[in-house]
Amino acid sequence: MKPVVAMTMAVQDRRIAAVDALRGFALFGIVVVNIAYLASGYRMAGLAEPAFSAPLDWEVRWVVTVFFENKFYLLFSFLFGYSFTLQLDSAAASGTAFVPRFLRRLTGLFLLGLAHAVLLFPGDILATYAVVGLVLLAVRRIRPRTAVLFAVALTLLLATGFVLMAGLALLGTDLSGTVAGGAAQAAKSDAALQSSVPMIISDHLHKLGRIVVLRVLFQGPAVLAACLVGLAVGKRRLLADSDRHTATLRQIQWVGFPVGILGAIFYAHSTWSGGTSVHHMLGQAVDLITAPLLAAAYVATLLRVFPRAPRLTSVLVPPGRTALTNYLSQSLICSLIFTGYGFALIDRLSPLAVSSIAVAIFAFQAAASGMWLRSHRYGPVEWLLRWFTNWRRPAVRLHPARST
Numbered sequence: 001m002k003p004v005v006a007m008t009m010a011v012q013d014r015r016i017a018a019v020d021a022l023r024g025f026a027l028f029g030i031v032v033v034n035i036a037y038l039a040s041g042y043r044m045a046g047l048a049e050p051a052f053s054a055p056l057d058w059e060v061r062w063v064v065t066v067f068f069e070n071k072f073y074l075l076f077s078f079l080f081g082y083s084f085t086l087q088l089d090s091a092a093a094s095g096t097a098f099v100p101r102f103l104r105r106l107t108g109l110f111l112l113g114l115a116h117a118v119l120l121f122p123g124d125i126l127a128t129y130a131v132v133g134l135v136l137l138a139v140r141r142i143r144p145r146t147a148v149l150f151a152v153a154l155t156l157l158l159a160t161g162f163v164l165m166a167g168l169a170l171l172g173t174d175l176s177g178t179v180a181g182g183a184a185q186a187a188k189s190d191a192a193l194q195s196s197v198p199m200i201i202s203d204h205l206h207k208l209g210r211i212v213v214l215r216v217l218f219q220g221p222a223v224l225a226a227c228l229v230g231l232a233v234g235k236r237r238l239l240a241d242s243d244r245h246t247a248t249l250r251q252i253q254w255v256g257f258p259v260g261i262l263g264a265i266f267y268a269h270s271t272w273s274g275g276t277s278v279h280h281m282l283g284q285a286v287d288l289i290t291a292p293l294l295a296a297a298y299v300a301t302l303l304r305v306f307p308r309a310p311r312l313t314s315v316l317v318p319p320g321r322t323a324l325t326n327y328l329s330q331s332l333i334c335s336l337i338f339t340g341y342g343f344a345l346i347d348r349l350s351p352l353a354v355s356s357i358a359v360a361i362f363a364f365q366a367a368a369s370g371m372w373l374r375s376h377r378y379g380p381v382e383w384l385l386r387w388f389t390n391w392r393r394p395a396v397r398l399h400p401a402r403s404t
Helices: 003-038 055-067 072-094 098-119 126-138 144-170 183-193 197-236 242-272 277-308 310-321 323-338 351-373 380-390
Strands: none
Touching: 003 055, 003 072, 003 277, 003 310, 003 323, 003 351, 055 242, 055 351, 072 098, 072 126, 072 197, 072 277, 098 126, 098 197, 098 323, 098 380, 126 197, 144 197, 144 277, 183 197, 197 277, 242 277, 277 310, 310 323, 310 351, 323 351, 323 380
């Protein structure tokens, strides 16, 4: 093999490993956040679980809200936009038609997301990615600078919307109830989720009505903004060799951590202090602006750490390569623990116990993913989506290495 070709392949492998490792890290944060909503009907209504009010319970809630909530879905969205550029490059290199293939992929994602939302977790993000993917497809030729500027403008517009909602609440028009239920609704949800399969699905469908409002007005545009930043970074190939951008990564850390954490603390206080709707809406506005900075600081830190911590990279890459399977299985495991599908432990475990279960789930997934990939090319759901995308059955198992 020629040295230049070997060097190019090494850089490409490193780039993909970094992306997979970041995706694995995102999965860890996602299960820490999502499990709280799967473990309690009150959390889905924006309330603390009434059975757990000890100081340690509140400390765990604050840690999760400050360091995890609204950061990791942005990281996942950033990687979705970045991976979009990798798919564009792959299609161009192989000479295959990209648009029909990508549309089939988005259709598959949407169907998976719809099933996930109805059966397991109404807070699904896959269907949102499918819709946002259509926008990425439409603007795939956008210049990186324009994509970033549009992402910034979209974020500021969303934050302004929450400020306006705070102003309306101050004048007596409270719109916070459009995306959250009250304590009575939370108690009713708990009863349904502990019951039969039809009752569980009915509760999910009821919640979807509110969640769609949240997705269309707020989270969907935030996902799009993060995807556009990922698209811009992918077009610039900025993850191909992070060592060349150490100064930039350091600057992101210096800005992202202090500003992001301060904004997250304000957001957590607005969420858990029991303040007015005005306070809550202002907290949402601040979080929309500062959460991306903290997520970016996480990315910058990991990109600097990965080359010096190969064991950490090797732990995060397998779950990242099977991210779709792991994301869906997280909801399946949690549903078996907390709903009538299994043990029906909803609102019976403390926040510390719930978060500990999340860590255990990810540790299990990391180990299982590593074992699976020793003999398989793709995760089970990745394999199914690839079959749907390409209209042909992909190979399942790895072939023994051939001598050259």
